[in-house]
Amino acid sequence: MASGSPPPAAGVLGPCAACKVLRRRCTDKCMLAPYFPPTDLRTFTNAHRVFGAGNITKLLQEIPQWQRQDAASSMAYEANARMRDPVYGCTGVVFQLQNQVSELQAQLARAQAAIANLHAENANLSALICERMSQALQETTAVTVDGTAPTPYVFQNDSFFLDGSSVPGYIREPPLRT
Incomplete structure (x- = not known):
């Protein structure tokens, strides 16, 4: 996995959650597809509301491939915590x-x-x-x-x-x- 390319999206039958929410065509090179599967729209929706799709993509591009899954999971957790508690988020x-x-x-x-x-x-x-x-x-x-x-x-x-x-x-x- 040191090649720098995202892991293949296993069993993706349609567009990823990010492309569904953003209403765009999901390509094979979609940066968000490996981290936001089509079955979990709420996770990406919350992350998009809190961080914005552009910021999520930018952050994932700036870090090494082996850290991207953890970064996406962390952003999803923080976004879900922020939706539950808008003031304190995961700090609460x-x-x-x-x-x-x-x-x-x-x-x-x-x-x-x-x-x-x-x-x-x-x-x-x-x-x-x-x-x-x-x-x-x-x-x-x-x-x-x-x-x-x-x-x-x-x-x-x-x-x-x-x-x-x-x-x-x-x-x-x-x-x-x-």
């Missing part, structure tokens, strides 16, 4: 998107702060639970004056079970199965 869209990004960044910062707070609370609760368990273990394994260790735990087979007889007010119930 950019401003709106920047505001949306700022709002989302603030929302993300709030969510990250909430997550950090939850992690801190979780760490504090974990430390508190460990401290309480350690205190409870120290209290249950404390040696009394006579040298015996009062413990509500009965150790069997490397596991421990709560022996209710050492708990005040404990009433032993008969087993469910005999």
Whole structure:
């Protein structure tokens, strides 16, 4: 495509959108045909109203062939944005998107702060639970004056079970199965 000629208009059955709007005969060398197909009259109509057909053609002639499709797409986008918002055009869209990004960044910062707070609370609760368990273990394994260790735990087979007889007010119930 470095030859400088526009890409062939694939499947063009009639005049391009530019030639239809301008009511002229579309030739094989039509500068606008590759960028404004006959099926999309509105795109060229908006671009023509905003920029003018002569300015579009002049701009496309002044830039390298490989940039023309992007330039035509950009002009079409700007023209459509200008038709929707005559005052700001695509600048209004950019401003709106920047505001949306700022709002989302603030929302993300709030969510990250909430997550950090939850992690801190979780760490504090974990430390508190460990401290309480350690205190409870120290209290249950404390040696009394006579040298015996009062413990509500009965150790069997490397596991421990709560022996209710050492708990005040404990009433032993008969087993469910005999």
